[in-house]
Amino acid sequence: MDQPADQSLSGTNATLEGRVALVVGASQGIGRAYAAALANAGAKVVGAARTIAGGDMLAMGCDVEREADVIRLIQQCIGNFGQIDILVNVAALYPRLDALSVTTDDWDRSMNVNVRGPYLVLREALPHMIARGSGSVVNITSRSARYTERDHPAHRRLMVYAVTKAALDRLTTWFAEEMRPHGIAINALSPGGVLTDGWRREAPDDYAAAAKAGAKLPLPETVGPALVFLAHQTAQTLTGQILHTDDFGKTWPETGRAFDGPRT
Numbered sequence: 001m002d003q004p005a006d007q008s009l010s011g012t013n014a015t016l017e018g019r020v021a022l023v024v025g026a027s028q029g030i031g032r033a034y035a036a037a038l039a040n041a042g043a044k045v046v047g048a049a050r051t052i053a054g055g056d057m058l059a060m061g062c063d064v065e066r067e068a069d070v071i072r073l074i075q076q077c078i079g080n081f082g083q084i085d086i087l088v089n090v091a092a093l094y095p096r097l098d099a100l101s102v103t104t105d106d107w108d109r110s111m112n113v114n115v116r117g118p119y120l121v122l123r124e125a126l127p128h129m130i131a132r133g134s135g136s137v138v139n140i141t142s143r144s145a146r147y148t149e150r151d152h153p154a155h156r157r158l159m160v161y162a163v164t165k166a167a168l169d170r171l172t173t174w175f176a177e178e179m180r181p182h183g184i185a186i187n188a189l190s191p192g193g194v195l196t197d198g199w200r201r202e203a204p205d206d207y208a209a210a211a212k213a214g215a216k217l218p219l220p221e222t223v224g225p226a227l228v229f230l231a232h233q234t235a236q237t238l239t240g241q242i243l244h245t246d247d248f249g250k251t252w253p254e255t256g257r258a259f260d261g262p263r264t
Contacts, residue, residue, distance in 0.1 A: 014232060017042035020081045021231065024048045024064060024073075024121055025091025030140065030191055030223065034088055037224025038231060043086060048073050064091050064117030065109070074124040084125050086231045087137045089118040092164070096157040107160060114164035115171065122175060130182045137179075138230045139172045141165045141188040141242060169242050176240030185233040190244045191223045229253070 021038040025031040026047030039045045048062040058080075062073040077084055092114045095106055118139055129135030144158055145165035172188040179186055226248040233239065243252055 015042040016086070016228070016231060019043045019085035019231075020046065020077070020083050021086035021088065022046045022048065022073075022077055022084050022125065023088045023090060024062065024117075025089070025140075026059075031088075031090035033224060034090060034140075034227050037228050038086065038088075040224075041228045041231070043231070044081065046077055046081075049091065064120065065112045067120055070117070070120040070124055074121070074128070077125075078128055083132060084128055085132075085135055087121065087125050087129075087135070088227065088231075089121055089137070089139045089168075091117055092140070092161070094158060094161040097160065098157055099159040102160055110160045110164050111167075114161070115167045118168060119171060122171075126175075126179065126184070129184050130179075133183050134234060135184040136231050136233050137175070137184065137186040138227060139168050139186070139188045141168050141172070141190045143190050143192065143244065145169050145190075146242075172242065173240050176235075180235045180239060183235045185230070185235050185237065185239040187230050187233065187239060188242045189227060189230060190242070192244065192246050 016038060019042075021035075021043040023031055023035040023038065023045060026035040026045075027049035031047070031049070035045045035047045044058070046058050046060060048060045050061065050063045060073055060076055062069045064070055074084070093110050095110060097106060122137065126135075126137075129137075142162070142165040144162035145168070148162065169188055172186055176186040223245050226243070226245045229248070230238070230243075238253060241252075
């Protein structure tokens, strides 16, 4: 695994001034927190989502299920700013369904949003990064892609979501190798069981159980530093890794160990 030249965590404090960051899925929860973290680090942030939210970022509408929306989003970013330096794929569905009750529509929609959506964004954005010879992509993944705790409230009834995130991990490592000659870093980051409004809205009982059982579960605002660090990376420093926020400053970036299984 490639190592950052500077093994400190200074990347979380260094400025991103002059860089344009596109966060896809930025209207609420983790996506909104990531957009705010990048903006606080100095980046000009474009937040894309089905539901547009204003505030400290330029908001653009985009439904990643619609290819035309994705194409238009990237064209608008380039038209307005001339570049995309940082790309964060957050948008995802996480339907809570028993494994044997998943319908074809459930399956297809999750695959379209969670896998095909990030692919379309990468397909449209990467040529612009290639032209500049630099860039950093962070795909937001999940521990559920690697292992399952059946009775854990953060994993309960999330089979389809877990499968899509496993596919996203493979998309990440494949594109990392494809983009290595162009200097572009592509990594996946698992934020962990973050207490978001979306989780509370979609599965209030599971949210309550997680909040009660895991008092240390973070709020979205606490997960930004790891993302900001990755936003600074290149293909020469850190790429092709599946990383976990909980391990930031512990097993990475110092030792360069990717997340490889459950933590106890």
